Amino acid sequence: MQLQLGEISALLTEHHLLKKQPVITAALQAIVGVAYDSRKSTAGSLFFCKGNYKPAYLTAARENGAVAYMAERELAEGDGMAAFIVTNIQKAMSLISAAFYGFPQNQLFIIAYTGTKGKTTSSYFTHDILKTATANKTALFSTIDRIVGPKPEQEFKSHLTTPESLDLFHDMREAVDSGMTHLVMEVSSQAYLKNRVYGLHFDVGVFLNITPDHVGANEHPNFENYLHCKLQLLANANVCVINAETDRLLQVYQAAEATTDPENIYLFAHQDFQPQVAVPTIDFRYKSDQANLTHSQFEVYPVTAKAQQIDHAGTYKLSLPGTFNESNAVAAIITSGLAGASTAAAQTQLAQAYVPGRMESLKTENHGMIYADYAHNYASLKALLKFLESQQATDKVIVVVGSTGNKGVSRREGFAKALNEYADVAILTADDPGFEDPKAIADQINAKIDHNKVAVTIEIDRPKAIALAIQQSTNRDIVVLAGKGDDAYQKINGVDTPYPTDMVVAKEIVRGLQK
Numbered sequence: 001m002q003l004q005l006g007e008i009s010a011l012l013t014e015h016h017l018l019k020k021q022p023v024i025t026a027a028l029q030a031i032v033g034v035a036y037d038s039r040k041s042t043a044g045s046l047f048f049c050k051g052n053y054k055p056a057y058l059t060a061a062r063e064n065g066a067v068a069y070m071a072e073r074e075l076a077e078g079d080g081m082a083a084f085i086v087t088n089i090q091k092a093m094s095l096i097s098a099a100f101y102g103f104p105q106n107q108l109f110i111i112a113y114t115g116t117k118g119k120t121t122s123s124y125f126t127h128d129i130l131k132t133a134t135a136n137k138t139a140l141f142s143t144i145d146r147i148v149g150p151k152p153e154q155e156f157k158s159h160l161t162t163p164e165s166l167d168l169f170h171d172m173r174e175a176v177d178s179g180m181t182h183l184v185m186e187v188s189s190q191a192y193l194k195n196r197v198y199g200l201h202f203d204v205g206v207f208l209n210i211t212p213d214h215v216g217a218n219e220h221p222n223f224e225n226y227l228h229c230k231l232q233l234l235a236n237a238n239v240c241v242i243n244a245e246t247d248r249l250l251q252v253y254q255a256a257e258a259t260t261d262p263e264n265i266y267l268f269a270h271q272d273f274q275p276q277v278a279v280p281t282i283d284f285r286y287k288s289d290q291a292n293l294t295h296s297q298f299e300v301y302p303v304t305a306k307a308q309q310i311d312h313a314g315t316y317k318l319s320l321p322g323t324f325n326e327s328n329a330v331a332a333i334i335t336s337g338l339a340g341a342s343t344a345a346a347q348t349q350l351a352q353a354y355v356p357g358r359m360e361s362l363k364t365e366n367h368g369m370i371y372a373d374y375a376h377n378y379a380s381l382k383a384l385l386k387f388l389e390s391q392q393a394t395d396k397v398i399v400v401v402g403s404t405g406n407k408g409v410s411r412r413e414g415f416a417k418a419l420n421e422y423a424d425v426a427i428l429t430a431d432d433p434g435f436e437d438p439k440a441i442a443d444q445i446n447a448k449i450d451h452n453k454v455a456v457t458i459e460i461d462r463p464k465a466i467a468l469a470i471q472q473s474t475n476r477d478i479v480v481l482a483g484k485g486d487d488a489y490q491k492i493n494g495v496d497t498p499y500p501t502d503m504v505v506a507k508e509i510v511r512g513l514q515k
Contacts, residue, residue, distance in 0.1 A: 022082035090195035094165035104172035115208025125332035133341035139175040141185035149178030162191035192229040205237025231255040244269040250277040283307035324383040357485020368477040374485030378414025385422035395476040396424040402431030416448030429465035432491040
């Protein structure tokens with residue numbers, strides 16, 4: 001692949017990003033590679049100087065063959081290289097990466113999810129349905145996995161919910177070249193805050209919900225900014241699907257309506273829900289029939305004429321427990337219907353859907369039930385604990401939980417609130433502490449816990465914390481391992497440190513106790 005320098009200048013100029021362009025010479029007409037990691041720079045490539053830039057990065061890129069760079073200011077170490085000086089490097093990188101990889105998004109039907117909780121589950125449900133409907137030609141970009149093609153080696157673990165734009169368009173290009181026709185992806189608020197999806201448009205954009213989260217020094221300055229970034233997905237989608245039970249519904253609907261014809265906006269909600277704000281009629285309703293610790297069953301009703309054109313009325317069984325997963329499934333039913341999947345395909349795939357790290361369970365002989373779930377904020381932990389409490393009589397609910405470092409600071413108080421409402425025992429531990437002291441994070445959670453209701457232990461070593469929880473449990477107890485789900489690493493001081501996953505640790509501990 002290659003991109004003419006003139007094309008780069010024209011694209012940046014069109015978006016009012018170009019401050020200064022290089023002189024194009026006979027010797028340098030085009031670039032044949034792009035990178036923001038100097039170790040990945042190759043001969044004839046363009047290097048993006050972004051983020052925590054250090055002069056050594058551009059020097060290394062140049063030594064590896066880079067012939068041009070892009071930055072927000074001129075750099076001495078780039079003297080002699082073709083230099084594109086721009087007003088916003090993140091926006092510029094997104095535009096140029098898309099162009100370099102041949103605008104692969106134009107060859108994919110893209111369904112994008114945003115929301116404080118439920119993005120991953122909804123994405124997996126939708127991918128499972130479309131995988132069948134498209135004969136395995138649907139890619140997946142999720143918090144957990146990335147699937148860019150049909151081969152086993154084209155499925156790998158993700159490091160970001162929504163990756164850097166260059167990686168995003170690279171993977172889209174691989175998906176297209178591998179025969180993929182559809183893509184289901186999660187879009188985080190950070191993706192818009194940091195312009196990772198600048199210029200990207202979606203066929204279907206889904207807004208699941210909004211609750212306080214991701215507010216902190218390294219994330220959003222306040223909740224309004226967090227909401228604003230979430231709403232950008234709706235402004236960049238041809239068709240919008242909205243869970244009408246979200247907070248700020250009127251604001252969410254108005255954001256969709258600003259750029260989308262109301263005929264292309266679909267609202268869905270539980271049968272008994274009545275919005276307290278003036279929005280059009282709910283298009284899809286659903287009713288819970290039953291839910292237990294292994295599955296749930298619900299019914300979907302298209303209400304409006306436009307919903308009836310998609311149809312998908314019927315009874316659905318879901319292989320994940322909890323009524324709180326049903327709204328995610330309804331979103332998947334609607335979006336896969338918009339992409340052409342049949343009712344039968346949705347019914348079949350939801351009945352056998354699996355989401356790594358979501359409500360994994362382990363029944364033990366002497367230590368009750370153990371659950372591992374990615375619940376990583378107040379809303380998701382509350383929903384999980386409330387459902388478990390409704391399903392079985394217990395003596396104690398024992399929760400192992402920590403909170404991430406350098407982001408989502410508001411989660412710490414939220415965890416304490418959920419524990420106060422539903423837990424008997426809390427063991428506070430590490431969960432991707434980043435560059436923070438995990439003990440300090442645990443202390444912040446502990447400071448908000450009502451110790452008259454919840455017995456608290458702090459054990460920073462996560463496997464030891466899980467062992468403590470299981471060892472003190474009896475057959476009438478529930479042990480909940482919250483936060484990490486299927487994550488096979490801990491983020492510590494900038495390093496992804498290998499970690500066996502919570503359920504693997506739990507199974508080893510149980511085997512040891514049985515012996």
